[in-house]
């Protein structure tokens with residue numbers, strides 16, 4: 068697979084690195100108005116970042132759904148067993 072290159076447009080200094088950072092940050096709902104504008108403008112002109120942004124949203128949605136559906140905390144028995152293994156390995 069061809070490695071994704073940094074696409075910087077001569078007339079616009081906001082690049083793909085900035086866009087992927089903002090696309091990830093957007094999933095937490097913390098973009099400022101100007102960041103949203105910059106990201107959306109970049110997504111219009113860059114198919115790679117559009118693809119990344121869509122994939123990132125899907126992955127986060129799946130992860131959140133899975134996290135909410137399953138109780139991922141360890142049971143007391145598992146915690147004690149894990150604690151025992153760690154303690155035994157620390158003695159070695």
Ligand SMILES: [Zn+2]
Pocket residue numbers: 074082083086109113114115116117
């Ligand atoms: Zn891009």
